[in-house]
Amino acid sequence: MVREDCEGEPSSRRGLLRAGGVALAGIAAAGCGSKSLKAQVNNSAPLLSTDVDLLNQLLDLEHKAIAAYTAATPLLPSAVSQAGALFLNDELAHAGALAVWIEAADGIPLDPAPSYDLGHPRTSQEVLALLHEIENAQLTAYLNAITRLEPGSVKSSIAAILANDAQHVAVVRAALHQPAVPSPFVTGRD
Amino acid sequence: MTLTLTGAATGLGLAAPASADTPAPSDAELLSKTLEVERLMVFAYERVFASGVLSPGVQHAITPYLGHERAHVSAVAGALARLGAAAPSGPLSLEEASAALNQHHLSDRFTDLHTEHDGLKLLIDIESVAEGASYTPIKDLRRPELIQLCARIMACEAQHWTMLSGLSNPGEYVKAIPWPYVYGSE
Numbered sequence: 383m384v385r386e387d388c389e390g391e392p393s394s395r396r397g398l399l400r401a402g403g404v405a406l407a408g409i410a411a412a413g414c415g416s417k418s419l420k421a422q423v424n425n426s427a428p429l430l431s432t433d434v435d436l437l438n439q440l441l442d443l444e445h446k447a448i449a450a451y452t453a454a455t456p457l458l459p460s461a462v463s464q465a466g467a468l469f470l471n472d473e474l475a476h477a478g479a480l481a482v483w484i485e486a487a488d489g490i491p492l493d494p495a496p497s498y499d500l501g502h503p504r505t506s507q508e509v510l511a512l513l514h515e516i517e518n519a520q521l522t523a524y525l526n527a528i529t530r531l532e533p534g535s536v537k538s539s540i541a542a543i544l545a546n547d548a549q550h551v552a553v554v555r556a557a558l559h560q561p562a563v564p565s566p567f568v569t570g571r572d
Numbered sequence: 573m574t575l576t577l578t579g580a581a582t583g584l585g586l587a588a589p590a591s592a593d594t595p596a597p598s599d600a601e602l603l604s605k606t607l608e609v610e611r612l613m614v615f616a617y618e619r620v621f622a623s624g625v626l627s628p629g630v631q632h633a634i635t636p637y638l639g640h641e642r643a644h645v646s647a648v649a650g651a652l653a654r655l656g657a658a659a660p661s662g663p664l665s666l667e668e669a670s671a672a673l674n675q676h677h678l679s680d681r682f683t684d685l686h687t688e689h690d691g692l693k694l695l696i697d698i699e700s701v702a703e704g705a706s707y708t709p710i711k712d713l714r715r716p717e718l719i720q721l722c723a724r725i726m727a728c729e730a731q732h733w734t735m736l737s738g739l740s741n742p743g744e745y746v747k748a749i750p751w752p753y754v755y756g757s758e
Contacts, residue, residue: 465745475752521727529719534711541710541723545703545754548727549734553745562735566640567647568727 430532434489437480440527443520444477445494450516453500454509462510462557469513469550476543483536510558517551521570544568599718600657602709606722607648607659608672609698609705613641613729615669616698619682620691627688630739634695637732641702644725651718676701676758692740699733703756730754 451473455466481491503509524544528537548568555572556562564572617638621631645661652659664672670680678701681694706726713719738748 461743465749468745468749472749472752525720525723528710528723529716534713537719538707538711539753541707541726542753542755544723545707545727545730546749546752549730549749549754552731552734553738553749556735556738561636563637563640563728563731566643566728567721567724568731569724 428533429483429487429536431488433531433536434484434487436527436530437484437487438489438492440520440523441477441480441484441492442495443516443523444473444480445492446498447473447516447520448477449494449498450500450513454503454513457503457506457509459506459557462506462553465553465557466513469553472546472550476546479539479543483539507558510554514551514554514558517547517554518570518572520547521551521568523570525568525570596712598655599713599715600652600655602713603648603652603655603718603722604657604659606705606709606725607645607652607661609676609702610641610644610648610725611661611664612669612672613698613702614638614645615664616682616695617641618663619669620685620695623685623691625685625688625691630688630692633739634732634736640728640732644728647721647725651721673698689740692736696733696736696740699729699736700757702729703733703754704758705756707754707756708758726754726756729756 448470451466451470455463455470458466484491500512503512521544524540524547528540528544531537531540551568551572552562555564617634620626621635621638626634649659649661666682670682673680673682676698678697681690685691685694703726706722706729710719710722710726713722733754734748738745741747
């Protein structure tokens with residue numbers, strides 16, 4: 383199990399993640415926990431080919447989030463743009479994870495669309511509102527998928543991604559001057 | 573290095589199913605541990621608020637979180653009761669809470685809170701345990717509504733963790749959301 387606080391300096395770890403991309407991100411994250419990387423790999427359980435469509439739907443949402451953060455981060459206020467860059471990195475990691483699962487289930491990961499309709503946000507508040515909407519759509523989709531995907535270990539992994547996206551939402555809501563954690567149960571509808 | 577399937581490539585390893593001679597825990601057994609940690613969480617918020625170490629602004633900002641934790645206790649206890657299992661939901665004593673902290677490898681700091689940092693750090697540490705207490709059962713729970721419940725609670729605890737870490741380290745987003753995946757701690 384990986385601890386959020388298992389290392390001294392998250393910022394230096396982030397640097398490693400950024401430098402190495404998605405694959406290294408996974409290795410670094412897996413390596414800092416009490417459950418060894420080797421054990422995790424050896425204990426892999428099969429994914430179901432019937433889940434490929436659902437996983438690709440989640441991947442499509444990740445692609446859209448990546449496009450949104452890529453476009454939006456330079457438009458964010460300087461105090462928040464650092465967060466936007468971090469969240470983009472997170473979404474890239476999520477997309478990488480989903481693509482690997484899809485391939486493991488004998489599927490073909492969906493490529494990003496040539497473009498996404500992100501509207502025409504003009505102010506930083508409108509940009510943040512767009513990101514809020516996109517993150518919420520992800521929360522809803524992951525909550526819907528978590529009971530449908532198998533095996534159980536995939537459910538856990540979906541929860542690990544869901545919780546990270548929920549963290550993004552909290553920061554985005556705070557930047558919008560809304561209550562960061564409005565409800566005891568995350569739904570993707572707040 | 574050869575990397576296979578998900579574990580190495582993504583950090584999201586797929587754990588093996590329980591071995592044949594190990595009976596899988598029941599949904600009630602799995603949830604009872606979650607309830608225990610949620611009760612600890614309620615105790616911790618009450619204790620930190622009562623200690624007076626938080627500045628008014630910080631205390632005001634996180635006061636709703638205590639209500640969230642009480643809602644988690646109520647929801648998990650209700651689910652356990654519907655399963656016909658024991659569902660203690662009353663307040664923990666100081667001794668029970670200290671023992672629970674030790675069980676999760678956290679030093680007993682309930683009587684040793686002197687600064688705002690002490691209070692926030694304690695809450696952050698226990699929020700991490702609460703994340704783990706909702707994350708761990710998800711792979712083994714059988715009932716979809718309980719999987720949903722744990723996932724929604726876990727995501728809320730992760731939001732608390734992030735906001736508390738943000739209060740501890742203003743403007744340092746990398747410390748408030750250090751990883752692309754949330755697992756909590758055991």
